[in-house]
Amino acid sequence: MNFFAAVVILILFFPNTTWAKQVNFNKKTTDTHVQFNYQWLDQAQQTQSLSFAIEKKQLFDRFRNFKSYKAIHARKYIDQRMRRKLKRTPIPDVKIKFLGHSDNLQIELKGENQAAIDKAYQAIAQLEKDLMQEHLTRNFYTQFITYDNSYAIKPDHVRFAEESVADFALIKPIILDNVSIQNVRKVSDYVLGFVQSIPYSTLESRVTSSGAGFNPPLQTLWENQGDCDSKVTLTAAIFRALMPRIKMMLVFIDNHALLAINIPPEGDEITITVDGLEYVLAEPTGPAMMRVGELSADSEFAIRNGRYYAEAFFAQPSS
Numbered sequence: 001m002n003f004f005a006a007v008v009i010l011i012l013f014f015p016n017t018t019w020a021k022q023v024n025f026n027k028k029t030t031d032t033h034v035q036f037n038y039q040w041l042d043q044a045q046q047t048q049s050l051s052f053a054i055e056k057k058q059l060f061d062r063f064r065n066f067k068s069y070k071a072i073h074a075r076k077y078i079d080q081r082m083r084r085k086l087k088r089t090p091i092p093d094v095k096i097k098f099l100g101h102s103d104n105l106q107i108e109l110k111g112e113n114q115a116a117i118d119k120a121y122q123a124i125a126q127l128e129k130d131l132m133q134e135h136l137t138r139n140f141y142t143q144f145i146t147y148d149n150s151y152a153i154k155p156d157h158v159r160f161a162e163e164s165v166a167d168f169a170l171i172k173p174i175i176l177d178n179v180s181i182q183n184v185r186k187v188s189d190y191v192l193g194f195v196q197s198i199p200y201s202t203l204e205s206r207v208t209s210s211g212a213g214f215n216p217p218l219q220t221l222w223e224n225q226g227d228c229d230s231k232v233t234l235t236a237a238i239f240r241a242l243m244p245r246i247k248m249m250l251v252f253i254d255n256h257a258l259l260a261i262n263i264p265p266e267g268d269e270i271t272i273t274v275d276g277l278e279y280v281l282a283e284p285t286g287p288a289m290m291r292v293g294e295l296s297a298d299s300e301f302a303i304r305n306g307r308y309y310a311e312a313f314f315a316q317p318s319s
Contacts, residue, residue, distance in 0.1 A: 019286075029056075036221060040197035063216040083105060094110065185291070239259070249274060249279050251308050258281050258283060260281050274312070
């Protein structure tokens with residue numbers, strides 16, 4: 001599909017939609033900091049701006065080792081540590097023989113007691129599961145089951161958001177100074193407009209991409225682009241910095257991501273209910289400029305039909 005055909009389709013299907021426009025973006029580097037300067041048109045087509053500086057070390061060291069998930073690396077990690085663990089702490093009443101090498105470890109058990117052998121296999125299966133979880137945690141990944149019961153591994157978006165909140169503490173007073181009326185919806189709409197106006201990059205399949213294309217929050221700012229998952233994670237981190245105790249959910253649908261916040265709905269806004277709490281949905285991605293409670297047709301269809309997966313993002317007890 002060429003550009004002009006895409007524009008015609010957008011106009012036909014979304015005739016009254018305001019599209020995100022980043023009027024200006026620049027960054028200036030000093031010896032110690034990077035200064036970010038933004039201007040964009042908000043949902044009412046009013047010019048908004050935001051400027052702040054982040055320390056270089058903070059900007060470039062955060063999640064610097066994050067990379068795409070590779071199953072072969074996970075297998076190698078698990079096999080090496082399993083071999084080491086079982087050699088250091090043998091299982092009673094069984095003899096363990098290691099077969100294969102590198103990432104193709106196989107284990108053979110022998111013993112006089114079949115019950116002991118069966119118990120040993122169960123212990124090894126649990127050890128493998130624990131090591132897999134350890135590997136995922138070390139590399140900022142998590143396992144999840146999609147709405148259609150597909151098993152997959154993806155970046156731990158909630159953890160990325162949690163560990164990025166402190167990075168945005170400095171912009172809290174700046175944002176609150178820029179918002180004329182300081183209530184949840186006004187503040188949220190301001191942040192949504194800011195993130196929606198950041199140029200969009202296409203989301204790779206969450207199930208098959210293994211994290212390819214995902215940018216942690218500060219990297220999204222540095223590159224001035226992000227896919228759905230990158231933008232929703234950035235938005236969640238900023239929201240938490242601004243509103244420390246509000247309950248949120250990160251909501252994932254096919255090739256898209258939403259944020260849900262625990263505030264009272266207005267009018268006919270579509271919500272989700274999780275554990276008895278009602279959440280109003282928001283679209284951080286863009287390019288459509290949408291306020292809290294406004295959804296695209298595709299998002300509304302997915303939510304109404306239960307085709308989503310939600311992860312809780314609550315304040316830590318210390319907050």
